[in-house]
Amino acid sequence: MQHPEPVPHPEPVPRPESAPRPGPRWTTTPLTPELLRGALDLETTERGGLQPHRLPARARAQYTDSQLSVAETQPSGVRLVFRTRATAVELDTLRTKRAYVGAPPRPDGVYDLLVDGRLVRQASVSGGNTLTIDMTTGTTTTESGPPGTVRFTELPREAKDVEIWLPHNEATELLALRTDAPVEPLPDRGRKVWLHHGSSISHGSDAASPTTTWPALAASLAGVELINLGLSGSALLDPFLARALRDTPAELISLKLGINVVNADLMRLRAFAPAVHGFLDTIREGHPETPLLVVSPILCPIHEDTPGPCAPDLGNLVNGQIQFKALGDPAEKAAGKLTLGIIREELSRIVTQRAAEDPHLHYLDGRELYGAADLTELPLPDALHPDAATHRRIGERFAKLAFTGGGAFAAGGA
Incomplete structure (x- = not known):
């Protein structure tokens, strides 16, 4: 998609027919x-x-x-x-x-x-x-x-x-x-800026409204200013995204990584670990001591032990319902294909390794936000994305786990 060049001297914008004509009342x-x-x-x-x-x-x-x-x-x-x-x-x-x-x-x-x-x-x-x-x-x-x-x-x-x-x-x-x-x-209220990056779940897929995506809910509960770089289908460890995070002022940073790498079948295990290291290295160039929380994927049964790619179930699409399914074969894990189980192991290992020299780096298992017990009560409607009620649960849990007690951001809230 090409974006138009900025217009130095734009023409007046036509008013929608539904809008009232401006008068003395309007500024x-x-x-x-x-x-x-x-x-x-x-x-x-x-x-x-x-x-x-x-x-x-x-x-x-x-x-x-x-x-x-x-x-x-x-x-x-x-x-x-x-x-x-x-x-x-x-x-x-x-x-x-x-x-x-x-x-x-x-x-x-x-x-x-x-x-x-x-x-x-x-x-x-x-x-x-x-x-x-x-x-x-x-x-x-x-x-x-x-x-x-x-x-x-x-x-x-x-x-x-x-x-x-x-x-x-x-x-x-x-x-x-x-x-x-x-x-x-509005004057600056002196709140900390929380910069978050993730997939469609962080973007807010199937949330009821913009303030009820799980990051918006967590930010409200914690009293911080949110910059949400949750990008549907696009949390893929891209270097340009790491540079955007590096160059954006923030007091708190979190990264929810893994699900898009699996359902896009983007890389193998050999490439994944170095890509995560490089992503973190780039962010640390601009935020050397900022609390940085790495969050692994929430529970998603279709990809727990089955690699990607992920695709819509076109049989259900005919009936007016979009469902997703994993197309990989669990046997392909031996060749380096990634599953959510492998992703969590690698992210935990990488953070543990780096935290020896980076005390401000933290890890959170995404299944603490949404796990097996939650799946029974609040199943994923399309097998991939949480619904509005689940966004609320994830947001409340993230606020508690990250911003209170011994959480990665406990000293960084409002």
Whole structure:
């Protein structure tokens, strides 16, 4: 996917038909970096809007994979943050929603509105573009649509901190912000920045809304500022991703590694361990003493002892349900193919080895976040991704295990 070049002097953005005409009541506030958190880059689009990116331009240029491009433009953890006395807020956006051939329509992305840290409203937008994916052929088509407007009204009149969390699962171009009172950037609250990287589970796949992905829940419970680099299908130990983590200021860093390496059947055991070492070496160049927590995969029965690749079960797709299955053969482990069991052993060994000289490096077995007992109570609906209730459980457990007691981040919270 090619990204348009920034436009130095953009033309005025056409207003969605559903938005009211501006009048004395409305103040339009320029969308500037000071109002956005959780994005590593902002691109000016052909419409004159802003496209938040969760990877910097240099990283995006090094591998123009469509899977990665879709994932990093979906603004998981990205939010507008400001202080205002406004009782009404409108945000014009252009979304790109995914659809799958043969599957039921996906639910609309959700905008979460927080006032002084509390969730008070949720809304969605209409219109926008549709990216249709044919999982039988791997091809995609895009249908263009109009912008939409998300509105929040009847807010308290007093001065308040407002956060609008963008949908974690819809690419979102920001076009205009209107309020019925002036807006100012929110002062720094002095919270620690937690930088997290992981797979689609960290991205928020099948979570109910952007503040209920497990990293967002954990960040809220711990009182830290989240930068979420959970990238669906793309936690693959890429060097450009390690450099992005290295160059991003943060007081706390976690890496949830392994599941994508297995279900993509990306590498063998011989390559995996050196790749992990190299990934950690690069991060340590920019964060030599930052608490760094390596988290292995949660329980996923299809890949515990069976290598990848992973693929959709097209028989179930015909019935309108997407399920996943492992295509590897357990006998292939002898040839170096990876399973989640092997991944956990290697990650534990690597962290133990390095921790002898790096006391700020820690390991967490992902099955402490979601294990065999949880699978019985809360099975993975598609055999791969947790549902909304499981996101909450994982987030609560991570907050407890990482941020309290003897956890890796216990001294690093708010």
